[in-house]
Amino acid sequence: MKNLLVFVGLVFSAIILILIGGCTGYNRLVKLDQSVQSAWAQVQNNYQRRADLVPNLVKTVSGAANFERTVLNEVIDARSRVGQIQMPNAPDDPEKIKQFERTQNQLSSALSRLLVVVERYPELKANENFRDLQAQLEGTENRIAVARRDFNEAVRAYNTAIKSVPWVFIAGALGFHPKPYFEAVQGSEKPPEVNFDFQPKR
Numbered sequence: 323m324k325n326l327l328v329f330v331g332l333v334f335s336a337i338i339l340i341l342i343g344g345c346t347g348y349n350r351l352v353k354l355d356q357s358v359q360s361a362w363a364q365v366q367n368n369y370q371r372r373a374d375l376v377p378n379l380v381k382t383v384s385g386a387a388n389f390e391r392t393v394l395n396e397v398i399d400a401r402s403r404v405g406q407i408q409m410p411n412a413p414d415d416p417e418k419i420k421q422f423e424r425t426q427n428q429l430s431s432a433l434s435r436l437l438v439v440v441e442r443y444p445e446l447k448a449n450e451n452f453r454d455l456q457a458q459l460e461g462t463e464n465r466i467a468v469a470r471r472d473f474n475e476a477v478r479a480y481n482t483a484i485k486s487v488p489w490v491f492i493a494g495a496l497g498f499h500p501k502p503y504f505e506a507v508q509g510s511e512k513p514p515e516v517n518f519d520f521q522p523k524r
Contacts, residue, residue, distance in 0.1 A: 360476070
């Protein structure tokens with residue numbers, strides 16, 4: 323009888339330890355998932371900050387005499403497409419994050435073309451409002467690069483945890499699925515150059 327009680331006590335203790343360990347591990351996964359969501363929110367905040375600069379940039383640039391409407395329209399259209407992408411939570415589907423990236427990259431390209439064209443308009447380069455927008459845009463591009471890096475770090479920690487034993491066997495059943503990374507595009511190791519000191523050839 324005494325041996326049976328000892329055995330039952332050991333089994334009960336083992337179950338309690340497993341439950342405590344399971345709860346602790348589960349809470350860790352929740353915390354890592356929340357870190358990914360928080361990092362994703364920062365990514366979106368910084369991209370939104372850039373999108374919010376576009377109307378003022380367009381308004382300032384469109385005030386220049388004979389400014390090329392095609393370039394402005396590209397920026398306006400790209401900004402409109404950015405506004406249509408709604409992803410409040412960090413995506414589990416790699417295709418969704420690729421779509422988000424493609425749309426943001428289209429706006430980046432349109433802004434780059436706009437900034438190149440501005441070189442032909444010395445009055446714009448001398449405009450104080452434009453110079454302020456230039457500085458804000460440059461700072462925002464740097465923030466975007468940092469936010470993307472932080473997001474990838476949070477995803478790496480989360481993905482490593484759910485692919486480690488014992489969670490690799492049950493993470494999916496508990497609702498924890500791998501999250502995709504931002505993939506670097508060629509030349510993305512440095513932020514876009516926003517430099518208005520260039521003197522165009524005559």
